[in-house]
Amino acid sequence: MRLDLLKILNEERAARRATVLITNTQSGEQRLVKGADIAGDALAEHLDAALRMGKSRSIEVDGQTYFLTVQAPPARIICIGAVHISQALAPMARLADFDLTIIDPRTAFATPERFPDVRLLAQWPQEVLPDLRLDRYTAVCLLTHDPKIDDPALIAALRAECFYIGALGSRKTHARRVERMMAEGFAEADLKRIHAPIGLDIGSVSPAEIAVSVIGEIIAALRKKPLRAEPKA
Template sequence: MRLRLLSDLNAERAARRAAILVTDVASGEQRFVREAEIGSDPLAEDLQESLRRGKSGLVERDGGQFFLTVQTPPVRVVVIGAVHISQALAPMAKGLDLDVTIIDPRTAFATPERFPDVPVLAEWPDAVLPGIGIDRYTAVVALTHDPKIDDPALSAALRSECFYIGALGSRKTHERRVQRLSASGFSEADLARIHAPIGLDIGAVSPAEIAVSVLAEIVASLRKERRRSA
């Protein structure tokens, strides 16, 4: 690999942007394709599918063979609320190779003992989210049921390009949430990004079942988002 290509890959990795290195198997020639440039590439369809799956591999096109080296940022799940659902969700997410961070200013809940091996920030969301950064490979999940905690996090998520926003609560709770966020200046289109009630409708009742439904919805949104960007 040429030094320039390696440098470009490292730069995209540091910026948490996806990219693909295309290698012509016959000639050994290589080119670097950023995610934003995929649509104009001759192998656009193959690149889009490889990026959606997040998998490197060999493809054949027009009589040639090309190896696609896919580089995608680790998908992050920022969970607002150190609650029982979060305790069930964190280890499940780890099994899906998702990076989880728990944020909750309530120090009685946000403890390492309740969330082993997971970063736990006992801070207000609006104080720590700017430092964490919310990008296209981030999901934001609001679970506290407390507007003082959830709303600032949802506001930050709505101002970002994150691929998923979900919030716990009944339809009536969400109607009140929408009214508050509308009063803060968010449009109907903005608020339509929020998945509420959160999670796929699987009839979940226990914290663990709700966690399953939330993670399923996150994965579905991630894969659909990559198809839409194709």
């Protein structure tokens, strides 16, 4: 491996950016594709699939064997709202290997007693999200029911093209949310990416059951190709 490629690989990983190193295992020839350049690459389909699974793998193209060293940033979940659902979501996220952060400026909700061993930020989303650097490997769950708290995070999540954005609330609540976002200049197509009401439709009742449906929906968004994803009813 060329030292310059190794350096870029290490730099990109530190910056939480996706990268794939392509090695021809017969000739030893190598090249590196940064996440932002994948769409235009000849092997785009293979690279995208490997990144989505977050796994290195061998592929065969035109009789040549290539090894893809895949560096996908670990997927994160950011919950806006230190609410009951978030309390149930926290241990589930840990089990499923997601890196979880909970944000809620309401200090009565965001207490370490309610959220042991969770990264908890008792601040407004607009204060802390710039430092968290939302990206394609981040899921954002809006759980406060309060536009004052949820909306700034929603705007940031839409701009960052987060792989998953879910929002709690009835269809009526969501319709008003969509109107507010259109007023912010987002197109209808952008807003279709919001999963609302949040969670897979499994008839969840309790906060823990809703948390299961949310984790399930996040995993589906991460692992399934957009084209194969079933449209929400």
